[in-house]
Structures are given as C-alpha cells and as structure tokens.
Amino acid sequence: MTEPAPPDQPTDLSPLTLNRLSVYLRCLRRLEGEGKVTISSADLARRFHLSATLIRKDLAQFGELGIRGVGYDIVKLRARLETILGVDREHRAVIVGAGNLGSALARFPGFNRGAFRIAALVDNDPAKAGQVIGAFTVRPSAELADVVHEHHIELGILAVPPEAAQDNYDALADTGILAVLNFAPAHIVERTGVPIKTVDFLIFLEELAYLLRGNES
Amino acid sequence: MTEPAPPDQPTDLSPLTLNRLSVYLRCLRRLEGEGKVTISSADLARRFHLSATLIRKDLAQFGELGIRGVGYDIVKLRARLETILGVDREHRAVIVGAGNLGSALARFPGFNRGAFRIAALVDNDPAKAGQVIGAFTVRPSAELADVVHEHHIELGILAVPPEAAQDNYDALADTGILAVLNFAPAHIVERTGVPIKTVDFLIFLEELAYLLRGNES
DNA sequence: GATTGTGAATAGATTCACAGCT
DNA sequence: AGCTGTGAATCTATTCACAATC
Numbered sequence: 001m002t003e004p005a006p007p008d009q010p011t012d013l014s015p016l017t018l019n020r021l022s023v024y025l026r027c028l029r030r031l032e033g034e035g036k037v038t039i040s041s042a043d044l045a046r047r048f049h050l051s052a053t054l055i056r057k058d059l060a061q062f063g064e065l066g067i068r069g070v071g072y073d074i075v076k077l078r079a080r081l082e083t084i085l086g087v088d089r090e091h092r093a094v095i096v097g098a099g100n101l102g103s104a105l106a107r108f109p110g111f112n113r114g115a116f117r118i119a120a121l122v123d124n125d126p127a128k129a130g131q132v133i134g135a136f137t138v139r140p141s142a143e144l145a146d147v148v149h150e151h152h153i154e155l156g157i158l159a160v161p162p163e164a165a166q167d168n169y170d171a172l173a174d175t176g177i178l179a180v181l182n183f184a185p186a187h188i189v190e191r192t193g194v195p196i197k198t199v200d201f202l203i204f205l206e207e208l209a210y211l212l213r214g215n216e217s
Numbered sequence: 218m219t220e221p222a223p224p225d226q227p228t229d230l231s232p233l234t235l236n237r238l239s240v241y242l243r244c245l246r247r248l249e250g251e252g253k254v255t256i257s258s259a260d261l262a263r264r265f266h267l268s269a270t271l272i273r274k275d276l277a278q279f280g281e282l283g284i285r286g287v288g289y290d291i292v293k294l295r296a297r298l299e300t301i302l303g304v305d306r307e308h309r310a311v312i313v314g315a316g317n318l319g320s321a322l323a324r325f326p327g328f329n330r331g332a333f334r335i336a337a338l339v340d341n342d343p344a345k346a347g348q349v350i351g352a353f354t355v356r357p358s359a360e361l362a363d364v365v366h367e368h369h370i371e372l373g374i375l376a377v378p379p380e381a382a383q384d385n386y387d388a389l390a391d392t393g394i395l396a397v398l399n400f401a402p403a404h405i406v407e408r409t410g411v412p413i414k415t416v417d418f419l420i421f422l423e424e425l426a427y428l429l430r431g432n433e434s
Numbered sequence: 435g436a437t438t439g440t441g442a443a444t445a446g447a448t449t450c451a452c453a454g455c456t
Numbered sequence: 457a458g459c460t461g462t463g464a465a466t467c468t469a470t471t472c473a474c475a476a477t478c
Contacts, residue, residue, distance in 0.1 A: 013427070014446080014447080015424075016446095016447075017447090018424060018427060019420065019424075022419075022420050022423050022424075025423075030404075040458085040459060040460085041459080041460075042458095042459080048404075051448075051449075053448075053449055053450075054447090054448065054449080056459090056460060056461065056462090057447095057448080057449090057461085057462080059460095059461095060460080060461050060462075064460080064461075065460095066459075066460050066461080067455085067456070067459080067460075068454075068455040068456055068458080068459050068460045068461080069455065069456045069457075069458050069459050069460080070456070070458080070459070070460090071458090071459065071460085072460090085423050085426060085427050086423075086426040086427050086428075086429055086430040087423055087426050091422070091426055091429070093422075100320070100321040100324040100325055101321045101325050103317070103321065104317040104318045104320065104321030104322075105321075105418075107317040108317055108318050108418075110379070110400075110401070110402040110417075110418060110419070111418050111419075111422075113402075113419065114419055115426065116419070116422050116426075154429060155422070155425060162327070178428075178429050179425040179428055179429060180425075181421055181422065181425060183327075184327070185327040185330075187247070187265075195425065195428050197421055197424060197425060199418075199421055200327075201322075201325075201327060201328050201416075202239075202327070202328075202330065202331055202333070203236065203239050204398055204414055204416055205308070205310075205328075205333050205372070205398065206239050206242075206302055206303075206304055207232075207235060207236075207239075207414060208372060208396040208397075208398060208412065208414060209302060209303040209304050209308055209332065209333075210230070210235055210302050210303050211303075211396055211412050212303055212308070212371060212395050212396060213303040231468080231469080233468095233469075234469090257436080257437060257438085258437075258438075259436095259437080268470075268471075269437095270470075270471055270472075271469090271470065271471080273437090273438060273439065273440090274439085274440080274469095274470080274471090276438095276439095277438080277439050277440075281438080281439075282438095283437075283438050283439080284437080284438075284477085284478065285436080285437050285438040285439080285476070285477040285478050286435075286436045286437050286438075286477065286478040287436080287437070287438085287478065288436090288437065288438085289438090435478100436477100436478085437476105437477085437478085438475105438476085438477075438478090439474105439475090439476080439477095440473100440474090440475085440476095441472105441473095441474095441475100442471105442472085442473085442474105443470105443471080443472070443473095444469100444470080444471070444472085445468100445469080445470070445471085446467100446468080446469070446470085447466100447467080447468070447469085448465105448466080448467070448468085449464105449465080449466070449467085450463105450464085450465070450466085451462100451463095451464085451465095452461105452462090452463095452464105453460105453461090453462085453463100454459105454460085454461085454462100455458100455459090455460075455461095456457105456458090456459090456460100
C-alpha cells in the first residue's frame, strides 16, 4: 500500500475558504472560455487580484491538484472544484412569490445558470396562478408540495413580503426541501435540516455607505 | 487634562466587524420596535445567536458605550451605530438598467428603506425612456450625469446585462458618483475613488449547494 | 449583583520561505 | 528553471477570565 490516503473532503470548509473556492471556480471558467489550458497560482493571482500562496493552500487540502513546474490543469481543476462545491450536478429550485422580485428572479438569466435551474414559480395569490411569467406558469402555493415533488426540487427561493417569510419557509420545509435562499428582509427561525441563507440587500448598501463616511456629497 | 482621548473612529474596520455592526444595528431596531429600552450584551447574544464578548469588544472600540451593571441604551447605541456605519443621513441612488432586475429593485420596498432612497431609474433603450416603473419615470442613459446631479445621487446600482456592466460602471464613475453596487455577473475593473461591490447571486446558491453535498435528492 | 471593558490566552487565517517535484 | 505543497512565522479574530464600575 503506497497510497498516501488522499484527503478527499475535509470535514468542512470555513465560509472564507468556501467563498474563495467559488471565486477560483469563476476565474477558471473565464480562463477556460479564453482557451487557456494550464494556469499557475501566480498567474491566477495576478489576473484576478488574489494571493498565490493562499490559492495553493486552499487547493492543497484536496490532494495534489497541480503539477510542480507547470501549474494547474484548468479543466481538471474546474471539474474538481465543481465536485467539491457540490455544483457538479443540476440543482432545481422553486421561487416562492411571483411579485416584483420573484418575477425578476424567474426571468434573470444570471440566476438560471451553471448548476442551477429554476423549475417552478408559485404564488399564494389566486389571481396570479395561471399567469405566465418568463418561462413559467405560476402555480398556486397550495400545490407547493406537489410542485416540489414533480420537479425534484431541492432548493427554495423566498421572494415574499417579510411578514410572510416565516410561514413560507415553514411550508417549504414541510415539503422536504433541502435548503432555502431568502430575499425577504426578515429574521427566520431555522429548522434543523433545512438551512436558510438570507440575502439582505441593505447590508450591501451599508457596506458602501461605510466607504463614503466623511465624503459629504 | 483628564480626557482619556476617546477613540472615536478607528481608521478602518475589518469586513467581519463591519458586517457584525450591521447585524447589531438590525437587532437594535427590532428591540426598539418592541419598546425595549436597554439591553445587555448577554441578552442580545441570546436573542440573536451572537457572542456576548464579541459584541462588547466590537462596541468598546468606539468608546464606553454601555453602562456597567445595566447594559446598553438601545436608542443611543442604535444612533451611534448609524453614525459609525454612515447611515445616519440619506443616501440617494440611481438604478441603471430598467430590465427585469432593475425594475424589480426600483419597486422592491426592501431596497428603498432606512438611509437609502432610490431617486431615479435610467435605461439606454430609447423605447423604455418615459415609461413609468413603480414611482419612477425612466430617464435615458444619455442624461445620466444630469440625473445624478439633479438628485444629488451618491450611489449607482447596476442592473444591466453583464456585457454592458463595465461601460455603465465607467459612465457612472464619469458622473462623479461615489460608489457602485453591481448586480451583473461580470468582473469590473475598478477605478480608484469609485469603489464597486458586486453581488453575485450564484455565490449564494453555491453556498447552499455545498451544504447539500452527499444529500442526493 | 449585574454587566461592561479589557489584558491575556487561544484559535484561526494568511504569508513567508523553502524543500521537493517535473 | 519553474512551480507546487507545506512547515514555521506572523498576523488577525475570537474567547476567556476578571478587574472596574454602576
């Protein structure tokens, strides 16, 4: 037995590392599109304002992914990162709430890309059921569980008013959905087994506001 | 001179601290809405799943904001955090791009709240100029600079297709805008003095996908 | 008695520097 | 020669433990 026990998946990655891996994946896709075949950590760092050592440290924890003296094989590394991040297969999602934001997300190409497919759109307003929004016919919320099972949906995307967010999260959790992305500015009590990630637009604006301190317009 | 030189604004905060301060601010607003007057770091931690020591460390760097044996005055601390974060005055923003996402953001109540006001919406499609979307009449992109000056706009919000993102960022920068929030899935070359923050929805989905590894649906 | 603010201790993340492949 | 992988060093963030204060 000469196998040095390849450290295939560290039990879990810190959020910082995880985000960086996402960034690396994006960069590799860009390079792949440009037809490049291999890339060194130093090049990657230069082109995308990253740290070369950090890239190597991040990648090394998954085994010896690079070739010394040469660099990383872009296609192979890209595929490996996809597996690590869990985006090597399709994930279907349902958008709950066909209001402004829900409709926009349903039509937004940047959302229906890569490993993710929006499979359905539901709304609890009977007037909305049956309407066609982008590629979807809105289904009534009452049929949520059916929709989830019919389309083998794993992810829920909450685009409902804040006061309805908890109820809709609970309804999603009841269907056996695996995780939820929430766009409502509301605090949601999480159920074990159904992780929720809230995207709060105000936080992004606040980060910008902080940069502007003193900069009176 | 008994003044111990109050450390009013540390030169700059780490992104981690900054995000936590945003979170504290949200919590305090909730508590204020509930009519609570003071709160201890331990209570705050319990109620919102935070760390009490970390809260105290975070706050202590701005001087002695709490009262020993009592806790923090909610209203006073909230106001102080608003100043620290730069959200103690109104920031006006223009949305560039009146497509799906731009229109949704223009109407999204969660975006036009707190210290932030969407003041205008522009689009480079002449067919869209003049259309009314939510509270706004779309202005042509050619008038961007006028719009920015008329409304004393400090922030630009990019909701254009990825291939148009760089040009529109540059156009915003030319108007003298102070910072940009970008929703296009594109890498933008930043100009010094005009910080840009890109919000990539796929990253959020990827974070969820990572949690699902192994969890075959 | 309760709770803050903080120095010391610990844990975690990043960079340095270089040995080891190709 | 060039570049990865990695132990050691450094820097940063968080927690512990307790003195200071109300």
